[in-house]
Amino acid sequence: MSIRALIVDDEPLARKRIALLLENQSDVRVVGQCGDGKSAARAIKTKAPDLVFLDIQLPEMDGFEIIESIAASRLPLIVFITAYDQFALKAFKVHAVDYLLKPVDDERLAEALDRVRSQMQFRDPSHRARLAELLRDLDSHRGRTNRIVLKSDGEVLCLKPSEIDWVESAGNYVCFHVGPVTHIFRETMQEVEQRLREHNFLRIHRSTIVNFDRIKKLKPLLYGDYTVELRDGTKLTMSRGYRQVVLKKIETM
Numbered sequence: 386m387s388i389r390a391l392i393v394d395d396e397p398l399a400r401k402r403i404a405l406l407l408e409n410q411s412d413v414r415v416v417g418q419c420g421d422g423k424s425a426a427r428a429i430k431t432k433a434p435d436l437v438f439l440d441i442q443l444p445e446m447d448g449f450e451i452i453e454s455i456a457a458s459r460l461p462l463i464v465f466i467t468a469y470d471q472f473a474l475k476a477f478k479v480h481a482v483d484y485l486l487k488p489v490d491d492e493r494l495a496e497a498l499d500r501v502r503s504q505m506q507f508r509d510p511s512h513r514a515r516l517a518e519l520l521r522d523l524d525s526h527r528g529r530t531n532r533i534v535l536k537s538d539g540e541v542l543c544l545k546p547s548e549i550d551w552v553e554s555a556g557n558y559v560c561f562h563v564g565p566v567t568h569i570f571r572e573t574m575q576e577v578e579q580r581l582r583e584h585n586f587l588r589i590h591r592s593t594i595v596n597f598d599r600i601k602k603l604k605p606l607l608y609g610d611y612t613v614e615l616r617d618g619t620k621l622t623m624s625r626g627y628r629q630v631v632l633k634k635i636e637t638m
Contacts, residue, residue: 386412386506387412387413387414388412388414388498388501389432389434389435390407390413390416390434390435390437390438391418391419391425391429391436391437391438392415392417392437393419393420393422393425393428393438393439393448394420394440394443394466395443396420396440400420402488402489403438403466403489403494404418406491406494410498413436413498416434417434420443420444421443421444422445422446422447422450422451425443426446426451426455429459429461430459433459435461435501435505436461436464436501437461437462437464438464438466438485439463439464439466440467441465441466441467450543453534454543462482462501462505463482464482464497464501465484466485467485467486467487482504483496483500483501484497533546533549542568542570546581546585547584548564549561549581550564550599551593551594551596551615552581552586552595553592553593553594554574554591559571559572559573559574574592578594581594585597587630587634588627589621589622589623589627590623590624590627591624593623595613599615599617600613600614600615601615601616606622609625609628610623610624610625610628
């Protein structure tokens with residue numbers, strides 16, 4: 386049995402150290418090294434490693450966002466590399482295959498690899514469910530800032546909900562307007578509305594969702610419709626079917 390491993394850490398010396406330690410493991414082959422989250426997400430999809438040594442604090446996307454961006458069926462075994470606090474370590478003990486504290490030493494790496502070999506030998510798929518539990522656990526206890534992870538044709542984009550001004554449908558695609566930039570992804574408006582609802586977004590039209598904090602003013606039109614003007618001057622139409630929800634929201638402010 387051969388283990389194809391990917392090393393993900395933003396510190397070159399840390400990556401080099403793990404790679405050197407893995408040279409002593411005859412059944413482990415390093416297939417790549419990454420220093421940021423986006424390249425790591427791409428490498429996991431293209432190289433399909435069996436195992437990823439994954440740092441949590443990374444530029445572009447953090448370790449948890451990388452996991453969220455990968456389809457469950459393609460998720461490799463994960464050994465976290467971390468300097469996190471005691472709460473996180475307890476969570477890793479319950480949910481993760483294993484974790485390594487920095488600086489990584491040879492003995493702990495060997496123990497982690499033994500766990501990986503056991504999981505691979507018995508083809509235990511439970512690590513995917515445990516990782517999902519880990520993400521929920523850390524979200525609820527640490528207040529980690531949620532990101533909206535969008536995937537399309539190999540591209541992964543992580544947006545903070547507060548960065549999004551408004552969203553519109555365009556056939557089979559959805560356009561996310563972020564300042565002067567528009568990101569287009571294959572999503573449904575129903576899926577987007579569900580994901581953004583808890584972040585103070587409101588549906589104002591069957592084809593439009595708006596960040597409530599971006600609304601500057603409303604102007605009534607004929608037949609119960611409204612013009613919704615955003616702080617950057619963008620003007621959108623709110624149809625009468627969504628009027629009551631938006632006005633009620635305003636009244637409670």
